[in-house]
Amino acid sequence: MQAIGLMSGTSLDGVDAAWVQTDGETVSGFGQAATVLYEDSLRADLRRILDLAAALAADDPFLRDVTEKLTREHALAVAVLGKAADVIGFHGQTILHAPEAGRTWQIGDAPLLSHITRLPVVHDFRSADVAAGGQGAPLVPLFHAAMAKEIEKPLLIVNIGGVANATWLGPNGEIIACDTGPGNGPLDDLAQKHLGQAYDKDGALAASGQVDYARLRALLAHPFFALPPPKSLDRLSFSSLIEQAIAGLAPPEAAATLAAFICAAIAQTPWPAPPKQVLVTGGGRHNATLMAGLAARFTVPVQPVEAVGWNGDALEAQCFAFLAVRSLRGLPLSLPSTTGVKAPQTGGRLHGTIL
Numbered sequence: 001m002q003a004i005g006l007m008s009g010t011s012l013d014g015v016d017a018a019w020v021q022t023d024g025e026t027v028s029g030f031g032q033a034a035t036v037l038y039e040d041s042l043r044a045d046l047r048r049i050l051d052l053a054a055a056l057a058a059d060d061p062f063l064r065d066v067t068e069k070l071t072r073e074h075a076l077a078v079a080v081l082g083k084a085a086d087v088i089g090f091h092g093q094t095i096l097h098a099p100e101a102g103r104t105w106q107i108g109d110a111p112l113l114s115h116i117t118r119l120p121v122v123h124d125f126r127s128a129d130v131a132a133g134g135q136g137a138p139l140v141p142l143f144h145a146a147m148a149k150e151i152e153k154p155l156l157i158v159n160i161g162g163v164a165n166a167t168w169l170g171p172n173g174e175i176i177a178c179d180t181g182p183g184n185g186p187l188d189d190l191a192q193k194h195l196g197q198a199y200d201k202d203g204a205l206a207a208s209g210q211v212d213y214a215r216l217r218a219l220l221a222h223p224f225f226a227l228p229p230p231k232s233l234d235r236l237s238f239s240s241l242i243e244q245a246i247a248g249l250a251p252p253e254a255a256a257t258l259a260a261f262i263c264a265a266i267a268q269t270p271w272p273a274p275p276k277q278v279l280v281t282g283g284g285r286h287n288a289t290l291m292a293g294l295a296a297r298f299t300v301p302v303q304p305v306e307a308v309g310w311n312g313d314a315l316e317a318q319c320f321a322f323l324a325v326r327s328l329r330g331l332p333l334s335l336p337s338t339t340g341v342k343a344p345q346t347g348g349r350l351h352g353t354i355l
Ligand SMILES: Nc1ncnc2c1ncn2[C@@H]1O[C@H](COP(=O)(O)OP(=O)(O)O)[C@@H](O)[C@H]1O
Pocket: 008, 009, 010, 011, 012, 013, 014, 160, 161, 162, 163, 184, 185, 188, 198, 199, 200, 201, 202, 203, 281, 282, 283, 284, 286, 287, 288, 316
């Protein structure tokens, strides 16, 4: 099938769109990819909704208004690709992720997207996994495994979005994954507050400061980091811990300490065996301070996924195109070793009719 995947990550920077040709097991073709960046006002509204989500009703008027705007941005991203497709994989925007409470909440109006694009839409990828006792995240590992068939194992693929997650692929087909800790999220919050910018461009602010190691140790003492995979996080899971830990630090020191925290959490995640190489995807790979911090913590090469010919700005969108096709075919989207679900779990819901 020809599929378009749409991903709006917890960084709230925009929606990534990508076209692939796939049977849900292998990817036989890659097409255009694009990102439609959100205007500041939509990003600020989404950021506000993250803070409000736990108390929001599904029919809240503000939420409905933002959901419609968000969905129209997704439709724009489909139009920008300008490619025909059989189906859209529509992840939506996670505004709350609390699997231990049986909740994970992605907003997005699948009927509206389907109406504007005139295409069938697969959406709601995570809730079946959570309902079956899984973490509902990360969902990208099966796609990583499909992409990395020919690459030497063990291989570690690290995705630094608003939250960071990693997939460990073993020599005997093992696929193990988890969220590792915060990603760009807290750095973006700091950049917004102190620089009035959406993110710390190229990691310059973090590079200009010194790491406060006592505070770094305090952050890493959180029990989450000693837990083995699978495990997952909300975009705001550590926000109060981080706020306390960086209180009183000058912005460069706070940024340096947060960058070190993100890297240390990734490097400390326990896997069955050390990887032969680390491939980094997601917007965090553009942050030179994060890339240097990771390289310093691994003894094997740490490179952006472009080193193996992948597109790190499109990988997650490609993943949701792939997962949409898997959903249509009734193939699992998650495994006990990727989300902690009891058995391989299907998911996604179709709006519209596949022709
Ligand atoms: N040039 C850059 N320098 C530093 N950080 C960057 C750069 N480009 C992108 N980023 C970071 O990447 C984030 C977007 O990454 P993305 O993979 O889209 O995350 P998500 O999946 O959470 O949306 C931005 O919020 C920013 O933190």
